[in-house]
Amino acid sequence: MLNVLWVGFFLTAFLIALVKLVLFGDAGIFAALTKALFDASKSAFEIALGLTGVMTLWLGVMKVGERAGMVDLLTRGLAPLFRRLFPDVPERHPALGAMTMNMAANMLGLDNAATPLGIKAMKELQTLNPHPDRASDAQVLFLVINTASVTLLPVTIFTYRAQLGARDPTDVFVPLLITTYLGTLVGLVATRFFQRFALLDRVTLAYVGGATLAIVALIAHFARLDAATLARQSAIVSNVLLFGLVAMFLVGAALRRVNAYEAFIEGAKDGFHTAVGIIPYLVAMLVAIAVFRASGALEALMDGLRHGVAQLGLDARWVDGLPTALMKPFSGSGARAMMISTMQTYGADSFAGRLASIIQGSTETTFYVLAVYFGAVGIRRVRHAVACGLIADVAGIAAGIAMAYLFFGRS
Secondary structure, eight states: OHHHHHHHHHHHHHHHHHHHHHHHOOTTHHHHHHHHHHHHHHHHHHHHHHHHHHHHHHHHHHHHHHHTTHHHHHHHHHHHHHHHHOTTSOTTOHHHHHHHHHHHHHHTTOHHHHHHHHHHHHHHHHTTOSSTTBOOHHHHHHHHHHHHOOOSOOHHHHHHHHHTTOSSTTTTHHHHHHHHHHHHHHHHHHHHTTSOOOSSSHHHHHHHHHHHHHHHHHHHHHHTSOHHHHHHHHHHHHHHHHHHHHHHHHHHHHHTTOOHHHHHHHHHHHHHHHHHHTHHHHHHHHHHHHHHHHTTHHHHHHHHHHHHHHHTTOOOGGGGGHHHHHHTTTOHHHHHHHHHHHHHHHOTTSHHHHHHHHHHHHOOOHHHHHHHHHHTTTOOBOTTHHHHHHHHHHHHHHHHHHHHHHHHTTO
């Protein structure tokens, strides 16, 4: 799919430029495309290079948290909930441990750890599957929760926003947290229509109901504030929570007698390699999007959508964040490039830049996760996994748009 999208950007740009040259006499269109190629490749390298310091910092911090037992703590905290959501999985089965570890790693933004744990969980669930080529209820629910992508620490989003000049890179933290929770909740409810699990059990209600009440209270509090007060309080809450997590990691490391400095250095090395490793992917996608935009194709598409939305009497600012939303279910790197392109075009602190950041951090690459997790165990019949995963995606996008208007749309 990513190959089709990437080639499609280039060929569409070429055909549109050819039409402009032949039919409309636009002699400069191919020069603009060529300039876009070189400018975007240079910009992609500079962005990746600038990411090195911030990525090194945060992956170092995350390694301290991992060594301090934060993943284990979240695992123990999620275990009672998971026993009820996955009734077909016997108590103390290895699948429960792998699933909770995977979710805990996702929540803390430990992507490198989350994927192998997710594959391990899927393989453990496959040992309980009476129909090896058909996804079981437990496997479907596990995949939907993964695609909903609950994240407590969206480090990479903050990193890109910092690199692209945001005044407060973490100002999207609270709206992103709310959005990702709402998407997950909708995915959970949607899956409940297709299969049986204890959604109204006392323990489940304690987890889900408690989290929902907290989110509703947060939304209600911020909704009653004027724009200036909301921005100030949101920034305070975001930064206190984030720095509080760092402090908690360090305290946890001290209590477990972990050498926090050495753990940080180990994680920081991974951060350096990660930042360097994304350069080819970033160049590939940013160049493709740049020529697509330079040809006028992207703007024509967005103008058409804006016009349609305006005809309905609605505010059309959210349309500028739509490319990231449309790309995300298919490609994480493509959506990341769309987010960066949006922030470069409109500004990191623009409504569109913030909306793209929220969407990027609160939805998942549904088709990629489905292909990797189910492909790892040879499942061909995915049942309702795609439908429920996409429902969670749509809910996350809709919630992201709503939160962007609540937090940033009134200024």
